[in-house]
Every structure is written in C-alpha cells, then in structure tokens.
Amino acid sequence: MSQANEPAVAGPRDYFGGRLNLEQQKKRAKELLKAVRDGDADAGGRWELHHPKGAAADRQLADAQLVIARENGFLSWPRMKAHIDTLRIARQRIEAGRPRVPDSSEMVHIRCGEDIRHSLKVAGFSGAFVEFSDPYCQGPVPRLDRPAFLGKRSEFIVSGYDRSLKDTRDRLEAEYGAVDALGAGDRATLWFEHDSYDQLILARLLAHFSRLDERPELQMICVGEVPGVQGFVGLGQLQPEVLLWLWENELKPVTEGQLALGVEVWDALTDPDPTELSRIARDGTPALPLMAPALQRHLRELPSVRTGLGLTQELSLSILAGAEGQSLPAGRVFQALMTRHEPLPFLGDLMFWHVLKDLADSTEPVITPDPETADLAWPKRVYTLEDTGRRVLAGEADFLTIAGMSRWVGGIEIRPRQRSWRWDEGAETVVMA
Template sequence: MPSDSHTHQHDYFHGLLNLEQQRRRAKDLLKALRSGQPDALDRLTAHAGITDPASAALRLADAQLVIARENGFASWPKLKAHCDRLQESRRQREAGRLTPPDTEDVVHLRCGSDIRHGLEIAGFLGRFVEFADPFCQGPVRDLPRDAFLSERAAFIASSYGYRMADALARGRQEYDALDTALAAQHLVLWFEHDSYDQLILAHVLAALAAKDPAVRPARLELVCVDSVPGVPGFTGLGQLAPDMLLWLWDNHRVPVGDAQLALGRDAWQALTAEEPSGLVALATAGTPAIPPMARALRRHLQELPSGANGLSQTQGLVLRILADKGTCTGGQLFRELMTKYEELPYLGDLMFWHVLDDFVSSTNPPVDVMEVKGEGGPDPDAGTDPLPEWLRRRVALNGQGMALLAGEADYMMSYTGERWVGGLRVASPDRGGVPFRWTMSEGRLAITGTAP
C-alpha cells in the first residue's frame, strides 16, 4: 500500500531540545518582562500564574518556568533533566557504548516507513514491518479477505495512480507480512494520534483480538502518543530524532491487554459498519484504553458531509484556505492545511491529491483548477505519478465555493462522484448515498440522519 502517501514530512521540530538555547530564551524573556512587553507578560500570566507582574520581583526562575511549561514540562528542573538524559543518550550512542534497547527477536510494527531508519540509528536490533493501508480513505467494508483486498486495491489504483496489478500485489504482500508480524513472540506497535494511524491500529488490534490467546505474542506492547515534551505542535513520530524514539521506548511503551484488544475490535467493527452509531458511541464516550482513539474517530466522522453545507471537514478547510490566502498551488494548499488549518493532520500527499481530484466531481465545482500547461492527468493504467502535476496546479475559490462557505448551498446536491468514510458510501441523494451528516454543537459532534 502507498506508504509514501503518509510519510511526507515538513520542517517539523525533531524534539532534541538544546538546554543552552532554552537558557538564552529564558534570559531574553526576563528582559522582555522587565521592559513590560505585552506578549511576554501574557506568557507569564498563562504559564506562571503571575497576574500582577508589576508588584512581583521577577526573577530568572520565573522566566525559566514559563519556558519549561511552554515546552510541556511542569518545571525548569524537569526540562533540564530531560535535556541531560537526551544528551547523555546521544553521547553514549555516538561512542558505541549504548546497550541495544531490544533484541533481534522483537518486531516493530508501524503504519509507514518514517521511523525505520531512526530506529536503526538509535540502536534497535528488531525487525521493522510496515503495514500502511490508508483506511481513512476509500471503502472499508466487512468483506471476506480476498474481496476486501480487491476492493481496497481498486480504490488505491484509481485514486493514487497505481496499476491495479501492482496495488493488489502490494496489498497482499503487506497483509501477509502483517499476519507474520502478529505471530511474533515480542511485538511492539508504534502509532500516533491521527485518524490515519488510529484506524490502522484498530485493524491490527482487531486482528490480534481474533486470534487464540495461546498464539498471540507473548509480549505485546504499544507506543502511542499525542504529544511529546519539548515538541510544540507535535504531528507524528516521523519528525522525531532517533534519540527521541529511544526516549519514547523508555517512557511511553505500555503493555497491550484485554482492554486495548477489545477497543480495537469494537472500533474496527464500527468502522466497517454501514451506519455510524458505533463510531459515534466510541467517539462520544471516550476510549480510555487508548485515549487518542476517540478524537481520531471524531475527526474521521467529520469526513461525512456537513449538515451546514454538505462538505467534509477537509473540503471545508480547503475552501477556507483559499478564502484566506487567495489562489494557491496544490503544494501550497497542502502545506497550509497540514501546518496551520488541520487540527489533527492525517493526510499524506497522495491522499490530499485524491481529495482535490474528487472535489471537482460536481456539476457546479466550488473551485477552479488550472492545469499545468503540457501535462495531463494521472494515468492509472500506466502507473503515472500524479504528484509533480498537482503540486504545481493552481486552485482558486469561485462563486459556488463562496456560497458553500456562507452556508447558502449544499455541495451534495451537485456532487457526481463517490467516496467512502469507512463502510459509509458518500454520494448524492439521487445516487443512493448515505443520509448521514455531521454537526458540531458546543464542541460536541452529532450525527444526523437515519439508516435506510
């Protein structure tokens, strides 16, 4: 499956805090506080609880506390200890004196290849297995294995520019590799908090739950985080330096037990259902066994048509970017979405291309897409890579797009395509699409519509 569609990285911070740099930041902040700069005073109030700095004898320790808390630490000593541990780990590793954290019998399972090299550099010895079927897009239905793989391969070929034979062969290879990984004696799952990762994690856990306990891995562990100290705006494991992966191994690796397996089973069953009540229940009640999963499921449900204008959350954000920034290239749109607009970034480059391509499947498209001169669209039969083209295409908001943003039109009334949200087929009403819509009220997600 197209792992490259999710491992596209931007200039995100790798997580290795420099203690001397943080000390300089604290000194600069103290100067700004003593000179009464408003932004600095706001930071002091937010993170140190000092609401009347004029009456306080501000010290360097106050500024250090602000810096520590902005980086996700409770205190400056905790930030310093974290930096010291990372520095020592790196020194030991570079000197060749670091004891390997695992053994060759361990299998590391990840939904992409983004940390493979980092684990090797960090000294891990275990085998790396990639399983990267992007369940956040395309049909994900409760079908027998062969039919399921064929349907997934057909979607991937038509949407991401693969040859059908190649997509099917790669899919079978990945699922066979997953079967082998699930039989390991010691299996470690590496996942982050977005819907791409969490839906794949649900599938993996459901597959494990279906196995006889006697043949499950003797040791089954999970590294799953939605934030990392010292990494503001954390988006994914792939951005982290090798020493940070080692830090996660030491500090955020937990056993997988019956509660996690049951959650994976329930989430996968709900994802493949033909109505959304199971997903809504999990997203609403929360998922304490794996806390990030509830938020990811909520975000997944927001890819259904909105009750306000028939747009998915991603489609609505694309229109909002164009309204704010003006005409953009596909590459500019993708960067804006991933770094500024999407609260839970999950799309890779190929997946975003599919969103744009599907967006104009309408009798009244909300955007105008200007083709690059001399280049046609991707040819799935030839395995043409669409990325060089769509990165340069220019996309502009038009009158229909503005009407949709204002809630004066319904995209589903003119939509001529077909897309899937798990087991839910999204199409226009006259083409038999599901009737479900999402709305937000006081920060809570609600789904309207009744199953036919």
C-alpha cells in the same frame, strides 16, 4: 514558519525533532524575563499561562526558566535539564557508532509507514520492521471478507493515488501477511500517534490480535505529544535519541481492555451505520484516550448538514476563499491546511491530492484547475475557487447535489444526490439527511 506579526519573544518551537539545546533554552529564559520586565504583552501572557503563580510570580530568572520548561512540556527546569542531558548522552553514543541495543533481534516493530525505520536503526534497535500502512482514513472500509476487502482497498488506492493495481495488491497482501504471521512466541511493538490515520490502523491491528487464539506478546508506544516538541505531528519528525527516550518512558504492555476496544472500534468503523462509532467517540475511550478524538475527526469527514462538504473539503475551499483572487497552487493549500487549519493533521500529500480531484470533479465547478499548470507536478498546479464553491461554503448550496462521484468515509458510501449520513456540527453527532 516566520510570521509578519511575530511576538517580541518567540514562543516554544520544535527544536529539531525534540533535540533541545540547554544553552539555547537559557537564552530564551533571559529574553523572556527581559520582555516581561519591559512590559511586553505577549511575554506577559505566556508568563501568566505557564507559571503556577501567574502574574503574581516573582520576575526572577528562575521563574522565567520555569515558564520556558513548562512551555516545552516539562514540570520544572531541572526535569527539562535532565531530559536534555539524557538525550545528549544517547546522541553522543549514536554519533560515536556505539548505540546500546534497546530491544532484541526477535522483536518486531510495527508502524503505519516507513518514517521511523531508519531512525530506529540509527538508535540501535535491532528488531525487524513491519510497515502496515493501509490508509483507512480515506476510501472504502467495508465489512467484507479478506479477499473482497483487499480488492476494494486496492481499487481505491489505484484510482486515488495513481498506483498500479498489481503493485498495490501485492503490497497490501505482503503487509497483511506479515501481521498475520505473528503468533504465540513472537514479540511485537506497535508505534503509533494520535491522528485518525494512525488510530484507525491501530484499531484494526488490535482487533486482529484480539481475535487470535494464540497471540504474540504485544507492547505499544502511543503518544499525542512529546516533551520538547511543540506542535507535535508525528513520530517521523523525531530524532533517533528521542525515539530511544520514548522506548524507555512510554513503552507499555497492550492490555485486554485495549484489545477489546480495538474490536469495538473496528466493527463500528466498518459498519454502514455510523451511530455506534459516534457513540464511542462521544463517550470517550479510557483504554486508549487518543482514540476518541481521532474518531470524532474521522466522523467530521462525513458531509456537513450545512454544506454537504467533509471537513477537509470545507477547509480547503476556505483556504482558497481567503486567498487574493481565490487562486493558489495545490501545494500552498496543503501547507496552509496542515499548519494553520487542520485540527488534527492526518493527511499525506497524495491523500490531499485525492481530495482536490474529488472537488474538481463536481458537475458544477466548485474549484477549477488552471490549464496552463496542468502539466506541472500536482503541488504546482493552480486552483481557483468558483462562485459555486463560495455558495457551498456559505451554506447556500449543498455539495452533495453537485458532487461528481461517490465518496467513502469508513464503511459508509456517500452517493451524490442521495440521502446520506451527515455530520451535524451543532449537535456534534451523526444524522441521516
């Protein structure tokens, strides 16, 4: 997205889902070199940040190329060039209708959404695709038996996302059933990224497979960044040839340590006391390094000790507070949240709509919808930040004292006007208050 005060030489960008163009990178290196020689401060800062010799590096084209390569996530220009060549060859085969088959028809690919289903097919993958996308990052995740648990999840999805109860329950039953059907003799690949949406689902799957007497052969791709993709958000943004590259470079067998961690995290996530989940997040998760940051982000959805707001709620109000007149369409608030404010993006659009509805349902107005936009699609509905919302943001009022409905964070139900588990920003831990 264009910025008013963009630097003279643009920094690295996501070039079409990881599809880098070598000639374009050569041009960027030449532009960077010229800008550095001309004394451009932004270009000089990039040079110092990414060149191993910093400001002492020679101001030659090879040095500029090294900076560009490292901005794109590569150790050297030759390694970036080899990566680009590999993707180009794979893309040419795909475009010619001759992709090689990387897996087998017996493989099952499990993903928490449909975002890579088509790209896997285009890339030549022949295995079955199983979607498992129950969004544990929102709504109740209580410790219940399967029928009661799916009933609770179905009720939340229906109320939060405006779905029909029968279709929702049928879909959940089908997704859970497809995973349950995998056992000894089957082969499955888990495709996941770094945010709390993915990592909580991954924990549940690992816990499930760990508890089987006869489990399938499991392998996994779990990434928080991809070379050539600046600002990586998720696997769904990647081109088919980049998914092939991940298969060849990031695919690893699931270990016993990862299965055990899944059990530990899932048990803590469903506990109405978040103390153990907070400990796991604080101590780190070496078996799955991306899990701990996702858990900490999840815990920050607990009410703040200062405002009573979860982090997504607080960021949303802050975006409205920064708007001229404190009014914005919901879609623009969501865009600002995802691109400039959210430290670890995990929400889909309907999930964010649920957050706004919760905020608007307070007993004293925190945000109010413009009645003239009430019949428009939700991204076009305009919301205004009210005085109460400003006082809550400033820590002068506690949102839990005026919240209109209960809210869940994992296994914890947060009830208005009652003591609750909260997140202490200063101590970076959970407290009861």
